[in-house]
Amino acid sequence: MTELVPTRKAYGEALARLGKENQNVVALDADLACSTKSIQFGKEFPERFINIGISEQDMMGTAAGLATCGKIPFASTFAVFSTARALDQVRNSICYPKLNVRIVGSHAGLLTGEDGASHQAIEDMAIMRALPNMSVFVPADSVETNSIMDFLVREFKGPAYLRLSRKGTPVLYDSNYRYKYGKGTILKEGTDLTLVACGSMVHIALQAAETLQKENISARVVNISTLKPLDTDLLVRCANETKGIVTVEDHNIIGGLAGAVAESLSELRPTKIKRVGVMDTYGESGKPNELYQKYGLTAEKIISKAKELL
Amino acid sequence: MMKTNDIKTLQQISCEVRKDVLNMTTKAQSGHPGGSLSATDIIVCLYCSVMEHDPAKMMDPDRDRFVLSKGHAAPVLYSILSRAGYFPKTELNNLRQVGGMLQGHPDMNKTPGVDMSTGSLGQGLSAANGMALAGKMDKKDYTVYCLIGDGESQEGQIWEAAMTAAHYKLDNVIAFVDNNNLQIDGSVSDVMGIEPVVDKWKAFGWHTFEVDAHNHSEILSTITQAKAIKGKPKMIIARSTKGKGVSFMENVCGFHGKTLDDAQLRDAVSELETNNSLGAEINAEEVSQ
Ligand SMILES: Cc1ncc(C[n+]2csc(CCOP(=O)(O)OP(=O)(O)O)c2C)c(N)n1
Ligand SMILES: [Mg+2]
Helix, strand or coil, X not given: CCCEECHHHHHHHHHHHHHHHCCCEEEEECCCHHHHCCHHHHXXXXXXXXXXXXXXXXXXXXXXXXXXXXXXXXXXXXXXXXXXXXXXXXXXXXXXXCCCCEEEEECECHHHCCCCHHHCECCHHHHHHCCCCCEEECCCCHHHHHHHHHHHHHCCCCCEEEECXXXXXXXXXXXXXXXXXXXXXXXXXXXXXXXXXCHHHHHHHHHHHHHHHHCCCCEEEEECCEEECCXXXXXXXXXXXXXXXXXXXXEECCCCHHHHHHHHHHHHCCCCEEEEEECCCCCCCCCXXXXXXXXXXXXXXXXXXXXXXX | CCCCCCHHHHHHHHHHHHHHHHHHHHHHCCCCXXXXXXHHHHHHHHXXXXXXXXXXXXXXXXXXXXXXXXXXXXXXXXXHHHHHCCCCHHHXXXXXXXXXXXXXXXXXXXXXXXXXXXXXXXXXHHHHHHHHHHHHHCCCCCCEEEEEECCHHHCHHHHHHHHHHHHCCCCCEEEEEEECCECCCCEHHHHHCCCCHHHHHHHCCCEEEEEECCCHHHHHHHHHHHHHCCCCCEEEEEECCCCCCCCCCCCCHHHHCCCCCXXXXXXXXXXXXXXXXXXXXXXXXXXXX
């Protein structure tokens, strides 16, 4: 079995590493530093770490103020709280003024598991994607998380949302991989149809493609790690070169990856699209793999949707 | 901009700024005159006497900062910024016009001199804390000033920020409550009382002061005292009158977001001018001498 690494762990390590490199990196957390892994930065750079307490709205506003003074604040908490709880603050204090704040949502999706529906963000991508000026990053593994973190500290200017998960997922990229802003990557070539996935579902899409291969169905697998700006060129190519698209995400089927792909392709190059994701319902407590089974975030579900396209 | 401590001069500027506020909101037939007039004297004291700032070095990292958390009072800020030389005074004629630089609520990217975008109430104090934390990290000695409304004080985020400033001992934050006891739907005490407001801020770990929000010398001496206090953030509860300076607007809730018609504007301006002993138009250049 391949190594399983949670993207939040990669985040914590990258943040501490980049904190050494750039004095302007600061981190804020709302009493979840041990969970989001910002604690590692906090231990190494206590003078640049602000635990704001359980006050997500104040955290976003404080991060905005820091950004006006040239800091690069990473404000982390669970994805439900960084997006929904503090939405107006993210909108009006960060996004509208185009401030350099990195909003980090760990524990995204049903992969969060036992804590249950109150803690499983299934609408965060839809929310953040709808904000003008916001870029949305959804790394598929720890290597990509690390590379996106380099980008967020060294190059990117403007508001960003970084979506992370709690539980370990397989490492998909080799260590030479370099993330490119707004570019999706083809992880497996295929000619019959395309599986467009993001985050913790990318490795499951790859499994589905392997199974389909055994049945002589050639599925391409695309990782969309920048949900916004979306790689529409790549999606149009997939629509041209294969017979249809299955979107795959640990998120509501409304407004997230499926929404983004359907919106752009219906305008640019209409094609058949099937959606695998959370079926407009809240999750519940349970082991992550049990929840993935129960809510249809599985290779089997992807395969059956894929076959509907052919 | 050169600063002045001359009270007569500051009163004179306040009179001019109030006229600007009424002229620009009447011209736009839109905007918030009541809360702008109640905040005028505090903001005049800050920009004309207290703050280190310079339109020629707008992004100076060492400058003092001001966050107008009650962003609907933007017209006061615009008047004072234009008088200080951040942009031409003629821009005041384009308040709230499409394509203009003077938005309904402060926009730090569109308007030169605005330190933070605001408009959604309750958020400015957190941003001020962020600026103050950056100042501490960078060992700079600038001060961050912030003005919140008394109605705005009903927002939970204000009290989150109150805790943050005290916890991190942000003595480089000096904030004001524009305590005019009015909000949109009525008096603050009727809608959702905030008293005892001084005790609340004390209990949250702030050093508190009370001032008459329309007495320039009291405002200045209080800020001087506040700057000397270390280890705590400072809150100045400024007892103010909404619509201050125009008798038919004073304490009238309806003038929160309602502008004047031309006849009312004439009456208002003449009252402001009569009540100001000097009366004559002065501009920022004269102030700076
Ligand atoms: C979050 C939010 N809710 C509501 C409003 C609409 N609003 C604008 S001003 C205002 C009343 C403000 O009262 P106060 O803070 O006392 O201001 P002042 O009396 O100084 O004008 C309201 C409710 C807003 N701008 N932001
Ligand atoms: Mg009020």
